[in-house]
Amino acid sequence: MIKSVVLKFANYVGESGLYRSLCPGRVPVFMLHRVSDTGEVRLPGGMTADVLRSHLDYLATHGYQVLSMADLQAMLERDKPLPSKSVMFTIDDGFFDHHDVAARVFEEFGFVLNFFVITGFLDRDLWPWDDHVAYALHRAGPKKADIRLPSGVNYLVDLLKDGIGDTVFELRSRLKKESQSHLYNWLKVELYPSLDVEFPAEIPPEFKPMSWSNARALRDSGHGVFPHTCSHRILSALTIEEKRSEIEGSIKRIEAELNYVPEVFAYPTGRLTDYDRLDIEQLDKSGIQMAFTTVPEYVQAGQNWYELPRFSLPCSSDDFRQIVNGFEAFKMKLRELAKFPH
Template structure:
């Protein structure tokens, strides 16, 4: 174990002891923690993602230690009413893959945790599947051993002779493509498919299948919330005004048609601070949304109205020591110290 990890483990163990945990939770009672999840592990489909057994372990610990498991709408509504939900923890799951409903939904339901599932509406309609998923599929399927590819501002020159190299190449393209409009990304995906000598299926293959609207309704019936995540998972800051409006409101309209009580909290695709702007926030406010979650790390502070449309989320970790670093609040106090130094 490295010195850094040893210090972190010791710090978390200290905060986990009953006296320290009680004090930390009291000091952090005005802060809410929102976790962000994506794919769930499914060995039969070779999906690498969150281990459902670990998720259940975390939910069990939160219930045992009497955290309040709430939805992001609960957090927003409390803040609008000038209220505080002490020791609130919420979970969000982005995109709308089938494993979200089949695996994640069962875990959250078993622990009475009202997670919010954010859906890419054209994906759920089975009219489209996300460009980042297509890129991963292309690299998983290619037999090409090397690539020297360029399309606009995107380029890649590397060996693909091995699973690790193909995975790294896919991640590099996906990351760089966050700076593109959806039209540019679609053209790049077609170009990449030609370079890798792989045909893109019209519908997502089994590893990348979406949940259905029936699945979404079942999730809602079990206590989950369903929210909007655009029509085609675009980086909103890269879109023009009509496209941004259509992506946001078109997704929300589709969800309103298909579930009874859609979340009024939007989820920005990609979600970094540079991936959305004031125009998008204005569209949300005019469209009757009450808030929005980003992927910027941090805690939501009750009483701070400026955070309502930039709500921070923590990526769900895969180790218990990291999970406790968030839930026992040493990470919160570290961020407060950093802010005071600045």
């Protein structure tokens, strides 16, 4: 309660531009998840179109510039402090609602959205492994199950003790540390049978992708469409040959379907441990110039172009405003100063 009053006051002060003038040259790049056009959020981590609209309305009425990918690249190339009152938006994976709902809301304001798509998902060869994990756990017959991880180690699922949300998070985290070479086969032969859930013959309606013609329409309307691997497997958990095939394969599919050569990429799940130096080398070899992580920080001049950070787009308007008005940057700076006293 106190915290929310303080934050409201800090955001009120933030409208004057005070924090941006104290911490200049920082551009927040946001990452959206699922966007629902009904009043309720159907999937965890999602947002309603109305909440998204209110965030964009705030930017429009307060004179913020929403950058395209080309704008951001041009600004980084100049190697001068970035203009402070700018933000950029991205959305990962390529679900149907990204085209049907999110893009429509951005277009109401004339704003650009940047899509990172899993090309094997748009090809309908697969749907993301991390969503399979959630799907299967939500439908589990037994509440307790012993699952053999790809490494052969046993993993005990106990839904009564840990609850569904924590179990989904924990099992996904464990799988990110395992070899992911045969992950999709593992889902089919191990995860689903252990939980006594039938492997879906088709992609379930809530996990459907957009089509390639949707992706072309997005690019034709001025949005960005870029690769996000072929299968969404964690790059740091793959062999060199698999890394190359995920990176080059997804670039080639974008090139074939959208008739241009992409130079921007986003790492699946994007934490520091989800990609490594070899991935960056492969991106460089494959002609990629900029790559995005999910490390929650601002983009600044002089930054490594292969490790551009992103904030997850918050649902709360106070949390959103403190990132765009720079109060979040100001707090980060105070924390740095406290760590390294002069």
